[in-house]
Amino acid sequence: MEYEGRRAEGRGGQTKDITVDPFVSEFDMGLARPLSRSVRLNGFATCLRLEQVYWDILADMARVNSCSVSALLSHVDRQVHLRHGGVRNFSGLVRVVCVVHSRKEGRCPVLA
Template identity: 65%
Template sequence: MAQAGKQGGWPVKDCKDPFKSDFDMQQIVPVSRSIRLNGFATCLRLEVVYWRILECIAEANGCSVSAVLSYIDREVHLRQGGVRNFSGLVRVICVAWLQEPPRIR
């Protein structure tokens, strides 16, 4: 771990290195998938880590990843009239889902 005061180090002492020793760089590889959002065919490009989180969200809700994405698409249209960056919205929803306390399943 880098120490404070050294070039490229953290600005404060005793910070935790965000790279775990077994960090899998394959998580950052972007993957495009053809999906149907409420009946419309489209393509969504997300990093592997986000597809994995979407799979967890789908499993927790007893549905498919496509159903989760269709729900997100439908809700953003109902609540906000749409969004310009759907993949960005999906990434933020994935992070927000991880930040919530564990769900009772």
């Protein structure tokens, strides 16, 4: 949402006009609320804490792939172990996977 009259401090204390409001109309703060869910990753039970918006994206990705969220996350876990030897921050990886998926679907444009 574009708007005028707002200024933000940039690098070096300089101010610049803000033209894109990150709080779009009817922004739902509930999407930012973190939720812990128990999931099974390749047969092992674990707890994953993500914001609601990421759980929503994961549910959409699972629906598209005709699988459960746990099956989708198991696939991500297997692939990161096979291709990169694992990852220290799995929840961070899941967030990045969700953002990349959303960008490819055209729902999350890159702002320059």
